[in-house]
Amino acid sequence: LFFRPHDVDLVEECNGCIAGTVAASRRVADTRRVELEIGGERQRVEIELPVDHPAAQKSRVAFRPRRWKLFPAA
Template identity: 90%
Template sequence: LEAPHAPPGEAVLYFRPHDVDLLDGCSGCIAGTVAASRRVAGTRRVELEIGGERQRVEIELPVDHPAA
């Protein structure tokens, strides 16, 4: 990810769920692999492994989302 106005070094990325799209394959995206998925009430929580160190992030999706 490019961040031309940020100082060099490590950073933390924050974003609002409505500001991102989940895609199947793309260039320049944050790529992840689904490691776990569970249903919670009317949503589904999906754990993604991202990066070379396979760090886990959790996202919340609608129950009918095709993430697998």
């Protein structure tokens, strides 16, 4: 699954969303880039959040990509 970090909508309820735990965060200009660990294998994805978003280390964030592509595994 491929999506750009800025092409996501944050959601409160997780019907068909992707949810993960904040593993790392850094500021980039007027946004924050947050790495989330998702799934049982704790794979990482990166999303953009507003600078004032309350996401903290180990907190849960749920999102839904607006645009995405699915590529075969092999």
